[in-house]
Every structure is written in C-alpha cells, then in structure tokens.
Amino acid sequence: MAEIRRLTQEDYDLYCGMELGAGRDYIRDVYHRLVESPGRMYGWFEEGHLAATAGWSLTADTFAMLGRLRTDVRFRGRGIAGKLMEEVRALAGQETGAHWIGGFTEIENKPARRVLEQAGLIGGPEFHIWKRQTLPEVPAEAVPWKEVHDSDEKRRWLEKMYETRHMPVECYYPFPPEKPLFRSVNTNEWHIVVHPDGKRAAAAVHDQKGNDYLHVLYPWTDADRQPGLWKALTPVKEALDARLETETIVWIDEYGDQPWVASSTQRWELDSSWILYERI
Numbered sequence: 001m002a003e004i005r006r007l008t009q010e011d012y013d014l015y016c017g018m019e020l021g022a023g024r025d026y027i028r029d030v031y032h033r034l035v036e037s038p039g040r041m042y043g044w045f046e047e048g049h050l051a052a053t054a055g056w057s058l059t060a061d062t063f064a065m066l067g068r069l070r071t072d073v074r075f076r077g078r079g080i081a082g083k084l085m086e087e088v089r090a091l092a093g094q095e096t097g098a099h100w101i102g103g104f105t106e107i108e109n110k111p112a113r114r115v116l117e118q119a120g121l122i123g124g125p126e127f128h129i130w131k132r133q134t135l136p137e138v139p140a141e142a143v144p145w146k147e148v149h150d151s152d153e154k155r156r157w158l159e160k161m162y163e164t165r166h167m168p169v170e171c172y173y174p175f176p177p178e179k180p181l182f183r184s185v186n187t188n189e190w191h192i193v194v195h196p197d198g199k200r201a202a203a204a205v206h207d208q209k210g211n212d213y214l215h216v217l218y219p220w221t222d223a224d225r226q227p228g229l230w231k232a233l234t235p236v237k238e239a240l241d242a243r244l245e246t247e248t249i250v251w252i253d254e255y256g257d258q259p260w261v262a263s264s265t266q267r268w269e270l271d272s273s274w275i276l277y278e279r280i
Helices: 009-016 026-034 080-096 110-118 151-161 179-184 227-244
Strands: 003-006 040-046 049-059 063-071 100-106 122-132 146-148 167-170 173-175 190-194 201-209 211-217 249-255 269-278
Touching: 009 026, 009 040, 009 049, 026 049, 026 063, 040 080, 049 080, 049 173, 063 080, 063 110, 063 173, 080 100, 080 110, 100 110, 100 173, 110 122, 110 269, 146 151, 151 179, 151 190, 151 201, 167 179, 167 211, 190 227, 201 227, 211 227
Parallel strands: 063 100, 211 249
Antiparallel strands: 003 040, 040 049, 049 063, 100 269, 122 249, 122 269, 146 190, 167 173, 190 201, 201 211
16 A cells, blocks of 8 residues: 655665666755755655655745656556655645745656646746856956945845746746745845846856856846856856866856847857746
C-alpha cells in the first residue's frame, strides 16, 4: 500500500537508493538543505521503497515554487508523479498559507509539464536563459550607467522594472510582481545601474546554481545596444570574480515574447528554455 509522507534527514539513504537513470542529480548534493524549512520534500513510498519525490521552496512567505520531482525508473509509467504532485500542491497551500503556487520547468520536458498540469497549474510566460563567460565588449567612449546605492531607491527601481512582468528574483525563480517579493530582496547584495535618461535600469546579483553566476536582470529588449549598461557592470563582475576567486558566468533571462538575445551580434549561448506554470 502506498504512503505519502514528508522526507527528513534520516531518509537520505533511501533517496540515494532511488534509480533515476543517467545524469547527475543535483538534489543529492543539497538534499539536507531541501528537506528543512521553509522548503519541503515529500515521498511516495511503496513496499519500503522511495518511489517518487516532490516538494516546494518558499519565497517571502508568499510564493511556493513546486519542484524536486523525481521518480524511480522501476515505478515510472503508473502516474505516481502526478498523484504525488497533486497532493504536494494541496499541502503547499495548507502548510504555508502561500497565495501563489507555481512550477518552473523546461519547455521540452513534457512529462514534467503534464505533472504540473495534473496538479491544476496553467502554463504561462516563457523564459530563455542565455549565458556567456564574459561581459559584452564595449567601446572605450561608452558612458557607464550610474549605480544606485540607496536601499529604498534600489527597491523602487526593481518595482518599476517589473511592474507588469514576473521578476526572476534568482536563477530559475520568476515570481509575479507583488509587494512581498520586492520587500524580501536584500538590496545590500544587489547592484542597480540607471540609464542616463533616468527611465530604465538594470540589476545584477550574485547567484549560485552549481556554478557561480552574475545574474543580470533587464526586462527590456535592447540590452545588446546599451554599451553603458555593460560598462557599468564591468567593475561589478571584476569585484565578484576577485572575491570568489573564480570567473563567474553571466546569466540573463529573456522573455519569450520579447526576444533580443538571439539576434544580438554579441556572443551569447542559449542554455535552455523554460515555462512558468501557475495556479490561476
């Protein structure tokens, strides 16, 4: 008989015993963190085996992002993942009080998309993740955008930048533009640079997702034509590289309905394309 229960630190060996097929499973590296609050992981158990997992992470006590979906190859094809995610989605609302519940998965990952749809979520905005090892080259005469240092002004710019769009507050985590999200941002860690016309800005922050990234946020479509933006971020990246003693990778999110990177003359590499699911 199947049992669904929350996973704990003591279940780590059971998790490692799952047969997940080829490829590196990052969850093994961070399992002990994922099972602790404010996140959760749940397991579907059958005959002493951990057959499937799912869970969520919680941001700003408001946004629950579903994920952590794994199914042992010996139990696939039985609809277990969908049933477990349905239960986890309900538990996320009950246990956290989150008023937003969503999931983020690669567009080509059709099994994961079906699971999220079975859990009652609707596909929404698409994102393309672009990366490069160095910042775009800029002419020497380019005027760098002005960096903002006041915390309140930084937050106001983030609110203005993402007034009508989901904000990727960290890599792989876009959320709707609501006050709790902006209040949760530790502005001391963020760099905000403002265009000379005072009408737009860009943000950059260190993130770590297996590699170290300089995560750049710019929701307009002309970043490849803004040399002053990249000139302003050059000392930011240099300082981050020096502090971490490594060369960080530049990451930027492109909205599916506002493409610009693909046509850019700069050297960007498309990493992957994702779709955000939400409960409407």
